[in-house]
Amino acid sequence: MTDARAPSLEPIVVGVDGSTAARAASRWAAVVAEQHGTTLHLVHVLPPRPAFYAEPRPLPSEDEDRIAGETFLDGALRSIRTDRAAIAVECSLLTGSTAADVLLPLADSASMVVIGSTARGPVQGYLNATALRLAHHCPCPVVVWRGPEKHAIPDHRTVVVGVDGSRCSVAAVADAFDFAGRFDAPLVAVHSWRSGVPHDAEDAGGGVAAGQRERAVLVESLGGWGDRFPDVVVREIVECGGAGEVLLRWCEDAQLLVVGSHGHGALGRAVLGSTSQDMLHRARCPVMISKIHRDTGTVHDHAAEFGDCGRR
Template sequence: MSTPASHSVVVGLDGSEASTAAALWGASVASKWGATLSLVHALPQDGPLYSPAAIMLESQFLSQLREDGEAIIGKAKRLLGPKFPGLEIETTISPGPAGTALLEAADWARLIVLGSTGAGAFRSVLVGSTALHVANRAPCPVTVLRGEVTMPDQRPVVVGVDGSDLSSEAVGHAFEFASFFEAPLSAVHTWQGSPTLGAGGTGMLVDWDAVKQEEEALLSEGLAGEAERYPDVAVTRVAEQGAAADVILRHSADAQLIVVGSHGRGPLLGALMGSTSQNLLHHATCPVMICRSE
């Protein structure tokens, strides 16, 4: 069944513990939003076939993979059903690769939720290739679960603010999430530069107090519209000198979610994420929502 874009939370399922956590987290959000939960499982890609016998074996193998996929979907539904009795759950088993299947589902998605590593991923601190692929290309926000995942609650939501269009989208999604879960919002704005090392070695000539005031004004401007729209959300404003990812990570120690745009104000706004969002996806200790647009 086709689901309106504003009423679907898509979760990628592969049978791993990370994807089960994503299903629980996504179900919690979908339930709070009154949205449909769409569970997507992707089958491995077909390999080359060289003989009738190989074709027969391949067919049997794919049949088993589909059965395994149905078992993974069924297990998730049995887990989620009692916890979220009013939640509408849809399921899809699609040909792989997983990234392609999830991006196709994104046409109807308000949010995509993924575990940071999949069933076959190397167990490291780095985020998996499927999560990176989807976060780089999805037209809707993508949340990648990092760290020890717990259900959405009243812990702070941290949002990066830099004045770009994608930052404005991130601010809007962060306020919405915080409002639904009655959580406070920490808005973080950073800038580069140093009182001792300026362009051409003229840092000592810069009025850094004036710079800080200007940057604080940019932060206030970046929040103004959404702060008025969500007066129930308590906002803490952080304007600091330093690398964006480092400052955001420092202020997210007790956060339940980090929200950022896929790109900042830099000149290279191509298809891939910027360094800040990539850094956060690899090193954050809580879920990270990446917001981008086509």
């Protein structure tokens, strides 16, 4: 089946594992794909067959794994069709050692990768490991979807974006404005910083000057985007405190939190910023990890000034 509109983007790839969260993530991604005029690619990863060097142990047959995978994909597809009957969907059963081993190559030609997660807290379990690896290494935005299934469809609830003044957060601002504009949602742009001014002296000149300086970082980071998305209502938040705690407070009732990935480490490998990683574990809403785009324009990069790609 093919959508009547010509796709304007590369497909959105969704990892499907049979969970309620994966089904909801598929529905969410289908609506986003429809808004972008692109297609959806549902992928279930089959485990490789083990090589035995002694007497084989009883294991589920390859046919059983394939049947289960087909059932998962069919369930996700049925859920999508209840919301979006016309969107073009491709379903694939692919074999790999881990889900990330399969999804990462697909991400090279995808506009977004989406997976579902029901877990929050310390890194544990197969899906969290997949989410972290994708967030670290995908060249395109990654969405880890979580929340109640009733919120599987994007709506008019708030979109929150974390802004730290770095080039990485330019991508997050761009993605957040785009999403909010497509779904007629308000946008809350949050910038936080850790003050060296004692709490009882925050109203002194130093504290006021710091607040003004930090607000300028936020204003500069948002510069121009309001003109490109004039219908998006933006609330600007500047707070003194740890980035993770401030973002968690503001995204409590949000439909999406957007944060930047924070670039590359000493060996050229992708490195996920501590705040972004913290949000993947602790946020109650879906989290989008944005990547630097070619068309996000320029903004003064505070990474060199403050280290670690911006302020934390």
